[in-house]
Amino acid sequence: MQALYAQLLVGLINGSFYALLSLGLAVIFGMLNIINFAHGALYMMGAFCAYFLLNIAGIGYWPALIIAPILVGIFGMILERTMLQRLAGLDHLYGLLLTFGIALIVQGVFQNYFGSSGLPYAIPEELRGGINLGFMFLPIYRGWVVVFSLVVCLATWYLIEKTRLGANLRAATENPTLVRAFGINVPRMITLTYGLGVGLAALAGVLSAPINQVRPLMGADLIIVVFAVVVIGGMGSILGSIITGFSLGVIEGLTKYFYPEASNTVVFVLMVLVLLVKPAGLTGRAA
């Protein structure tokens, strides 16, 4: 039983990354109607950004937690302005193809300069060590990841669902022409939204840097799992994608304990089951 608690907690940690990433995808999808295939690559850039900040500029983890998402967010906004915007009015699948190409470029360039073995990024001094919870040894840093990403997720949900800015945003999704008539700069709003979604990915990257090696391909396989998470949860609701992210992390964690052989397929199998029972996803509207 003790081991079970431990696995539940560990699953929650992975769930945090799924939640942050699928949240970012949902935010972008809501506004731009595209699936951002480059999300995994941008997540990786976030981690690399933290690495550079530390090793070149001597800027530590805490400032990196803010600076890296902003820098990568700006990079994302440049992408949106120079490329994605040109796809307005075309089939949304072009957005998928474009961002897939961007992901290949970004990952390839990083791989070329930094190899594949990964670069070390130490856990910040304040969060080292662990607590013995009785049923498990919990590294403090992992606990921090869960708490912090939960806060960020809820803050994002609040921003979009409860503030005036969020209201404008949602309105612009429903009817851009009308919102524009109210004097709101819709293209700028789209750019900012993309930046926000990308920033969330980068933030997840910074959070994962001390846990995983900082590797050029760290986001490549993860993003496909997140896609499955998104299909399961549906992208209709912000809260839905957060909850699905966390709960799938937990389910995956349990699988690792009971039947580890299936732990990397369980999310996909769940996706199949959900599609068979409820094609629109658990919380989503039909596309």
Add this chain to the structure above:
Amino acid sequence: MSAMTDDTLPVTPRAMRDEMLVFAAMAVLLGLVPLTDIYPFFVMQALCFALLACAFNLLIGYGGLLSFGHAMFLGTAGYCSAHALKVWGFTPELGILVGVAASGALSVVTGYISIRRQGIYFSMITLALSQLLYFIYLQAPFTHGEDGIQGIPQGYLFGIFNLAQPIVLYYVVLAGFLGGFLLIFRAINSPFGEVLKAIRENEPRAVSLGYKTDQYKLLAFILSGTIAGFAGSLKVFVAQNASLTDVHWTMSGEIVLMTLVGGLGTVFGPVVGAFVIIAMQHNLAGFGQWVLVIQGVIFVACVLTFRRGIVGEIGHYLKRSL
């Protein structure tokens, strides 16, 4: 969905005749390859991918469904054929049959699941399904994990044709390619193809006309997956191995890229695209690390400025559908 393909050109008998002429020219040119200095293994490999891309194109070009998981058919057929040939000692024709049957069965199941959603969701679901299969093949003992199935015997096709001889193998692969291509061509120009196009353009309207659109889409998916599998089985004889590469998502991406470069929804685009991309990989192997970056750049460039693809642009310029 109409934006994905250039359909401003009507399909007329003249267009049909044009296409048959181009087809004949292509068949003759490819038939002459062994007389030239061109390295036959390169062309064989390209032909397998060309057929694969054509199968993929059937879905996106005529069904409006962008599959991001077509590598699963390639890989499944490859593994099954390879296993049948090597372990069970099947003859080449039976080996191919096993591979095609396996990919056909797989396409029935995956098609049933994935056509429940459209557009971007469909792409994500096919991607996730192929990743699921990737993990299964990674762990299944018969695929030998990362080592793959190696040293597959080529044998004698129908007991007569010695496939170990490059020239014989070349013509067998060419025949397979042309056969598969004609099958797709036939399907596109049949009433079935017309209904598919109608669904792509306006699904609700097709439904209101009484078409069971899901059944048409499923049928297209099965046809596409099975032909993709046939390409995978042929490839086993050329490469003499079956490996995880063929099931990985990067392979699915390459298939999309080939078709995009050649021209989505054009008849000959996937063939041209496959040759361009394979030639590129071939000549840039020395640049190894940059191949992925270059592919990415081509993706971006195609989407931003060159959406019709090579054949699409030519066709547009000539005002013909190719």
Add this chain to the structure above:
Amino acid sequence: MKHRISALFLGTALALAAGSALAQDKNVKIGVLTDNSGLYSDLGGAGSSLAAQMAVEDSGLAAKGWKIEIISADHQNKPDIATTIARQWIDVDKVDIFVDVLNSGVALAVNNLVTEKNVVMINTGAATSDLTNAKCSPNTIHWVYDTYMLANSTGQALVKAGGDSWYFLTADYAFGHALERDTAAVVTKSGGKVLGTVRHPLNSSDFSSFLLQAQASKAKIVGMANAGGDTTNTIKQASEFGIVAGGQKLAGLLLFINDVHSLGLKVAQGLSFTETFYWDLNDGTRAFSKRFSERMKNKAMPSMVQAGVYSGLVHYFKTIDAMGGNPRDGVKVVAKMKEMPTDDPLFGKGTIRVDGRKLHPAYLFEVKKPAESKGPWDYYKLIGTTPADQAFRPLSESVCPLVKK
């Protein structure tokens, strides 16, 4: 002018024709087939090409009239790309010998091809022991290491040192299973006990669940039957979960100096694993490694794979020089290579067995604590040596058809 050129042409052609009729063919082409961009690029990659280059320069064959050319390509860890490149190298570019060829899948594919086309492969990078067992070939020599040796050396030495209870963390695919099976056999044979095993998916990013299970087993040794990024991630997260601090010891079954370099000593300290080459072993290895490192872009010390490329080619050059020319016959060259004892500054004196296995000692290393390290790349303490004749799979267990019983 035109006449003179064609006369010159004719002259050269005649001279060439006469040359080949009278003297031996002294052209050799080396193909470095490696991973230039992927997971193993630090292990082989550009360093392998450099090692080949250095072997050519040090051989002194150019002065004896040999013309040696090196070409290299990235196989991207894909067997099908590798076979396409290799086939073209043999058919079109007339490559005589393949070196490096890391990645087991790629190695097995190329192994088939070199046998079919009768050229030589000196494999220095692949782990699979099948290359000299079930899949052995008269054209292939497996130079540096293999899974059997790694399992054997690490398992035996650690049990001897008191690590008699093991828990395995195994990558769930053929390679991981083989590594686990071989090691478990050695552990049991040496008097140790295997308490359990957990199989993790390949390329996992998160090992915490598995590590918790390893921790709960209370085994003295946690054996990592995985490779590459999986191993480094396991090590990193093990330090986070206090596995080593809690008194358990981590044993890597396939780990290289580049992995330690990328992990940093703080995380990697205390790890034990086997290699057959370390730059700081003796004067010979130090001298070579210093020259090597100066020419590397990132000043890295040679890995055992790269060292193997050098060592293997040194022996190859000696052999063809002794044969007086390039016979363009892989089986013949390899047979001759097996006849001659090997000797080079990196791996010392050794032999090549009938099944194509190069024999040399295996060294068990422990990674130093940060305080013990005197500088960059000073990473290992030697804690045990398995002699050449005991390190590898004995011929009595071999199923290689080349071994006559």
